[in-house]
Amino acid sequence: MNEYIQLMIDWVEEHLNKEFSLDELANYMGYSPYYCSFKFHQVTGISIRRYVLLRRLYLSTADLSSNQKVIEIAFEYGYSSQEAYSRAFKKVFGVTPREFQLNKLPVQSFVKLTVDQSEDGDSVYMSRKNEVEQLQNVKRELFDKDVLNVLNGQVMYEEFKAEKLMGDSDYVPFNEAMCVHATTPQVFDDEFIQTRALGHHVSVENYIRKVIYPFNTIFKEEYKYIVLWFGEDMFCQMNLLTILTYFEQSGYKGKVLLNSFREDEFKVSQTELQLGDYESVYKEVLINHRKPSIELLPVMYQAIDIFLDMLKENNEVVKYISKNKDLSTAELVNRLFDLFPTIGYGDSQYIELINKAK
Structure with missing residues (x-):
C-alpha cells in the first residue's frame, strides 16, 4: 500500500504547476477517484486537495523570495487571480505574499511526502556544521562571549556545546514540551513550576533540575545577543513562544535573533525578533486556547493553528x-x-x- 501511495504522491508532485483533476490521478492509478482519495488520506493523514494546496503555497515562497511578480506566481500555481492566491496564502501563513516578499519571513516547510522514509543522522549533523560555518562568515559577532544560545532540547544543546559550534558563546537547553499540559501566566515562577511538573507527572525537584537549573545562566548574566535555535514545527514554536514571553517579563533589553530550521535538513533562516507582544500571545494561545489577533511570523502563526487543532x-x-x-x-x-x-x-x-x- 505504501508503494501505491508513493506513486500517487510522485504523480501529484509532477503536476503541481498545472491544473489537474482527481479523475486524472485516478485514471493514472487505475482506481476510482473515491478509492484514491480515501487511501491517500488513510495513509498520509491529509487529503489530496489539502496536500496540493500546501505544497503549491510552500513552493511559491521560493518564487516570492526571488522577487518574481506576485501575479505571475499566482497564475503559475493555478490561481485564477492574484487576489485568490493572496487569500489562500494569508490563510495558511498569516501574511500576504507581498508582506512575505518584503520581509523574507520564515515559514513552516511543507516538503514532498515520502512514505516510510529513513533519516540519515550523519548527514543532518554535517548540515548543521555547514549552516553554522556559513553563519559565522556573515555574523561573526554571534560567536563572542556576550552571546547566549538557547537550544530547543538536550540533544541539540549537548551537540552544540561539545563541538563549540558557536565559538566562545554560552549555551543553554530548553527541555520542555509547552504544547502539552496546562501552564500559567508568569513563566518560571513557583506556580509555573508546580503546574508544569504536575502535568509531566514528575516531582517539582526533578522539574527544576531538568528545566529550570540550566537557565541559571539567563537568570544571572546579561547578554548583548540571545540566539534562539528552534525548529519550525509546532512543538518547537510553542517552546519558543514561552521563552520569548519570559524575556519580555524579565525586561531583557538586548537583541534577540531566531534561527528557525527544519529538523531533517537544518536549513537555517535567521530573523531578528522585536519583543513586545509575545506575552499577550502566550496567554491567548497557551492559556486561553484562542487564536491571537496580532500579526506574527508565519512560522509561529502556522504552529498556533496546529496547536489549536491538536486540542x-x-x-x-x-x-x-x-x-x-x-x-x-x-x-x-x-x-x-x-x-x-x-x-x-x-x-x-x-x-x-x-x-x-x-
Whole structure:
C-alpha cells in the first residue's frame, strides 16, 4: 500500500504547476477517484486537495523570495487571480505574499511526502556544521562571549556545546514540551513550576533540575545577543513562544535573533525578533486556547493553528490512529513521525494519544 501511495504522491508532485483533476490521478492509478482519495488520506493523514494546496503555497515562497511578480506566481500555481492566491496564502501563513516578499519571513516547510522514509543522522549533523560555518562568515559577532544560545532540547544543546559550534558563546537547553499540559501566566515562577511538573507527572525537584537549573545562566548574566535555535514545527514554536514571553517579563533589553530550521535538513533562516507582544500571545494561545489577533511570523502563526487543532478531541492525528488501530504502537509512532512532521511531537506525546485512542 505504501508503494501505491508513493506513486500517487510522485504523480501529484509532477503536476503541481498545472491544473489537474482527481479523475486524472485516478485514471493514472487505475482506481476510482473515491478509492484514491480515501487511501491517500488513510495513509498520509491529509487529503489530496489539502496536500496540493500546501505544497503549491510552500513552493511559491521560493518564487516570492526571488522577487518574481506576485501575479505571475499566482497564475503559475493555478490561481485564477492574484487576489485568490493572496487569500489562500494569508490563510495558511498569516501574511500576504507581498508582506512575505518584503520581509523574507520564515515559514513552516511543507516538503514532498515520502512514505516510510529513513533519516540519515550523519548527514543532518554535517548540515548543521555547514549552516553554522556559513553563519559565522556573515555574523561573526554571534560567536563572542556576550552571546547566549538557547537550544530547543538536550540533544541539540549537548551537540552544540561539545563541538563549540558557536565559538566562545554560552549555551543553554530548553527541555520542555509547552504544547502539552496546562501552564500559567508568569513563566518560571513557583506556580509555573508546580503546574508544569504536575502535568509531566514528575516531582517539582526533578522539574527544576531538568528545566529550570540550566537557565541559571539567563537568570544571572546579561547578554548583548540571545540566539534562539528552534525548529519550525509546532512543538518547537510553542517552546519558543514561552521563552520569548519570559524575556519580555524579565525586561531583557538586548537583541534577540531566531534561527528557525527544519529538523531533517537544518536549513537555517535567521530573523531578528522585536519583543513586545509575545506575552499577550502566550496567554491567548497557551492559556486561553484562542487564536491571537496580532500579526506574527508565519512560522509561529502556522504552529498556533496546529496547536489549536491538536486540542480538538477528533483531530487529524487521532483520526489517523483510530483508522490504524491494528498497527503496533511502535509502527504507529513511526508513521506519525513521517506523516505529521509539522507537529513535532516526540514518542511520549504520540504514545499518550495512541493509548487514549486504543
